[in-house]
Amino acid sequence: MSDLLIKLGNCLQDGDRNNAVELARQALKEGIDPEVILNKGLIGNGMDHVGHKFREGEMFVPEVLASARVMHLVMEILKPHLVEKGSKPIGKAVIGSVLGDHHDIGKNIVIMMLTGAGFEVKDLGVNVPPQVFIDEAESFGADLIGMSTLLTTTIGAMQKTCALIKESKLKDKVKVIVGGAPLNEKISLDAGADAYAENAGEAVIKSKELLNII
């Protein structure tokens, strides 16, 4: 891997916005393929390590947010070049906190991790009604719907959304992954979700498994 891309990945891991942006621009100027910058620099030497360190308890939410911010900034620079090249994400997902739940931190970390893994993710926000998950997934062309619920009082919203998905035309087109403190695997799968993730790191692994992405 080029030295430049190693440095870019390190800046991402350190949350160093300014140097990361400079390095990305330099990489483009040197003619490095934007897909290579993304896959090797940002993801391979960047967010993959962040995800691993987060799962292992070596990085925590503030640091992960800082890294995700670098990813977002550099992606803004790469996007026009990736679009021009016809680059596609490895998967598309819509993620939100279910109806009645205004907590966003869990959902935000999952979004960052999935984006860092190469997914294109639409953030639906908080307090998302069941039908909105379906409508947004359809218009976005999502492969995956992700739901976060942090309160026992909102488990019903997750169950209702899963039920609606199963009744909709999306039922064979999207996979559903859920997570949150009051859930477990049994509750989630009984409700009709395809997978339950105990944390953001697991959400990436299971999302890839659901979509048969290596």
Next chain:
Amino acid sequence: MNHKERLTECLAGREPDRVPVLAKTRDFTMYHHGLGVGQCLKEPARYVEAELKTFEEYNLDGLTGDLYGGMPILNELFGQELFVTKGVDGMDQPAFAKPVLGTLGDFKKWPKKIDVQGHRCTELARFVTSELKKSLGPDVPLINWVPAPFRSACFFRGVSNLMLDLIDEPAELIEEFMEVCLDLTIDFCKVLIDAGVDCINISNPTASRALLSKKHYERFVHPYTKRLCKFVQDQSTPVQFHICGDWTDRLDLLAQENVAIFHVDKINLKEAKEKLSGSVIMGNVKTVDTLLHSTPDAVEKEALDCITQGAPGGRFILSGDCVIPPKTPKDNFKALTNSVLKYGRYPISN
């Protein structure tokens, strides 16, 4: 022994006549009395009445009357009133409030001394506490909730924003902000103590290992939690700290925080008693897997496991591992609270 005597013995590190049992019953009470959060925030007397009925109906050694527990109550001091949304079943969800600060430094625009008196949140806390205490009397401990200083900081700023502030902003600015959050929490505690509360409950889920490094915890959370609990302790009032999530790497810091009762969820009870040996341990029948979704027999079995692990030697209170879910079957909750009568008589061996 009466309820207060039982808990007093427990807090003193002695074995009472039997294992005490406490629970956070707000959501359970509201659901089984057909009440919504929005309605109770407007008519707190209805909440008070319902919680008193819960106390009469179940074998509890105290009552947690935290109508606004877990909600950004202090945001109301800055004009962000709690609002309620409906869930899919038409039930009110726990109230929320929008963040107050656009940037961290905006707290410097607040008045030098913020008066908590005269705000709805304060009057609500005072009313609920004093009315419940009046009815319960001196022999039944009343517990009410305040947000820990870091919890308030997250509510004021938004969790994601504050997490990034820990990276971006100068440490001295964050510490100055935490001092303000601490002062506000202390003033709010004074209201509850003056109104007759017997125990202050705090929780700090955004400070667990799932979110924060121990380094950040030690600098920006620990000193302020410690000082809050010291203040409360100096008013002859114990603190009950609900440690939701994984706190295993910072138990040494928790042990210094002047906490009388740790209400635990996922931690092993024996380990908790060893590592937090100066405090009472409370917990930890699984509220979702067991209380909400299982049978009375399963609840009783798990309660017995908890008692077997935690009760020997005293310093143990039986409870769920978190808030009792609203739709918990009444028979399941009864199985929890009655289990201490069947299995909780001291002496209890390992």
